Amino acid sequence: MDLRDYVAALRKRWYIVAVLAIIGAGVAFAQAHASPPQYRAQSTVFVSIARGATTQELVQGSTFTQDIVQSYAKLATMPVVLDQVIYDLDLDTTPKALAEQITAENPLDTVIIEIDAVATTSTGASDLANSVADELTTTITNLSPSSNKKAAVEVTVVARADPPEEAFAPRTRLAALVGFTAGFGLGVAIAVVRALLDTRVRTAAEIEQLTDVGLLGAIPRRRGQRRSRGAVTAIDPHNVAAEAYRRLQTNLQYLDASSPVRSIVVTSSIGGEGKSTTSINLALAIAEQGQRVLLVDADMRRPAVADYCGLEGAAGLTTVLIGKAELDEVVQVWGDANLHVLTMGEIPPNPAQLIGSPRMADLLEEARASYDVVILDSPPLLPVADGAILSRLTDGALVVANCRTIHRPQVLEAIDSLENVDARCLGIVANQVRDTAAHTYYGQPEQGWLARLLSGFVRPREPRQQGYPAAGS
Numbered sequence: 001m002d003l004r005d006y007v008a009a010l011r012k013r014w015y016i017v018a019v020l021a022i023i024g025a026g027v028a029f030a031q032a033h034a035s036p037p038q039y040r041a042q043s044t045v046f047v048s049i050a051r052g053a054t055t056q057e058l059v060q061g062s063t064f065t066q067d068i069v070q071s072y073a074k075l076a077t078m079p080v081v082l083d084q085v086i087y088d089l090d091l092d093t094t095p096k097a098l099a100e101q102i103t104a105e106n107p108l109d110t111v112i113i114e115i116d117a118v119a120t121t122s123t124g125a126s127d128l129a130n131s132v133a134d135e136l137t138t139t140i141t142n143l144s145p146s147s148n149k150k151a152a153v154e155v156t157v158v159a160r161a162d163p164p165e166e167a168f169a170p171r172t173r174l175a176a177l178v179g180f181t182a183g184f185g186l187g188v189a190i191a192v193v194r195a196l197l198d199t200r201v202r203t204a205a206e207i208e209q210l211t212d213v214g215l216l217g218a219i220p221r222r223r224g225q226r227r228s229r230g231a232v233t234a235i236d237p238h239n240v241a242a243e244a245y246r247r248l249q250t251n252l253q254y255l256d257a258s259s260p261v262r263s264i265v266v267t268s269s270i271g272g273e274g275k276s277t278t279s280i281n282l283a284l285a286i287a288e289q290g291q292r293v294l295l296v297d298a299d300m301r302r303p304a305v306a307d308y309c310g311l312e313g314a315a316g317l318t319t320v321l322i323g324k325a326e327l328d329e330v331v332q333v334w335g336d337a338n339l340h341v342l343t344m345g346e347i348p349p350n351p352a353q354l355i356g357s358p359r360m361a362d363l364l365e366e367a368r369a370s371y372d373v374v375i376l377d378s379p380p381l382l383p384v385a386d387g388a389i390l391s392r393l394t395d396g397a398l399v400v401a402n403c404r405t406i407h408r409p410q411v412l413e414a415i416d417s418l419e420n421v422d423a424r425c426l427g428i429v430a431n432q433v434r435d436t437a438a439h440t441y442y443g444q445p446e447q448g449w450l451a452r453l454l455s456g457f458v459r460p461r462e463p464r465q466q467g468y469p470a471a472g473s
Contacts, residue, residue, distance in 0.1 A: 024183020
């Protein structure tokens with residue numbers, strides 16, 4: 001993935017990022033708001049030598065005090081001090097628990113001890129800090145060496161703690177900001193990971209990047225229409241999808257100018273990608289150009305052309321292959337006189353044998369001799385081998401890729417299946433791609449949200465049909 005892919009992934013899944021960021025901010029704010037307030041107060045004690053008769057004694061005493069003042073600071077969080085503090089303030093706690101509320105530090109190159117006390121009330125913090133300072137003074141005096149019953153070290157409380165005016169915690173705004181940032185980061189991570197794990201093909205551009213096989217067409221998906229089955233090229237000739245099928249027909253003409261494509265297998269990787277609809281509309285687009293076209297339903301597993309076109313499907317391809325009829329006896333003219341349809345007939349028990357039989361090859365030769373273009377709607381490539389076998393008997397295969405359902409490995413595997421049997425892949429047709437501004441401009445105007453909402457209550461006018469049976473469901 002490059003930078004553009006990351007940006008696209010975030011744009012596509014922006015709601016995940018937004019929801020997690022809001023949840024993170026909300027949870028952090030609620031947690032901070034529910035926490036009890038915390039107040040901090042500070043008292044300060046000064047440690048000095050008790051006496052010194054000469055300058056040398058004062059220097060030695062100062063050095064002694066600086067060396068030992070850090071040890072005195074540690075006494076502030078020990079039971080020798082805190083036991084008496086608990087007794088004086090009548091606290092319901094233990095020295096170990098109370099030590100977590102006390103911090104005693106000695107600033108560098110000083111003989112000062114700063115005592116910070118934290119409590120849930122303002123007066124509680126100041127009382128605790130002052131009490132610790134008082135008891136620390138007494139304890140140091142008792143522990144310091146003495147001469148003539150006088151302690152050698154003096155400790156003086158030089159700054160008593162005052163009740164703080166404001167609590168230093170919780171900081172709800174900062175907590176909300178931290179929660180928002182954490183949720184935002186988590187959302188970005190989830191969006192990127194989902195994009196990395198999502199192998200679905202979503203755009204025609206992704207298909208072009210996926211393989212060296214050319215993209216011959218992109219059939220747009222109209223909003224509000226989950227599927228656009230049937231002969232849209234004939235029923236609604238100005239539809240953007242109809243124009244897309246005409247562009248596909250034009251692109252096929254430029255594949256090989258010296259040897260025009262005359263027999264085409266339309267297939268897909270898996271079922272439900274729109275290969276039958278593409279076959280029908282491609283046949284219609286070619287017939288519009290005045291060429292004689294034979295559309296063959298060669299899907300002996302799940303035939304669909306007869307239903308989509310509203311034709312009789314009892315006799316057709318299988319009838320000819322088993323020798324019960326000739327080709328010209330079972331083909332049906334559909335709409336334009338240039339377009340003939342050979343439906344599938346009865347579903348046989350041995351589709352693969354019939355597809356690979358010499359009679360099938362002979363039938364295709366006969367069809368090529370009678371028609372300008374022969375289009376075969378075949379089964380998908382991955383479940384069965386029928387499509388690959390038919391592709392070897394024709395000029396090549398068009399692989400339809402539905403941009404709402406297909407995954408990248410499936411497209412690659414389908415193309416490999418054609419290459420493995422030395423069949424030619426003419427190109428890929430991206431189906432159900434998202435509408436673009438160009439599609440909207442040249443096709444029907446795009447409906448707004450109000451029009452789409454009202455369309456659920458108002459029955460739309462049926463498109464004018466040009467002599468074709470209704471499209472299948």
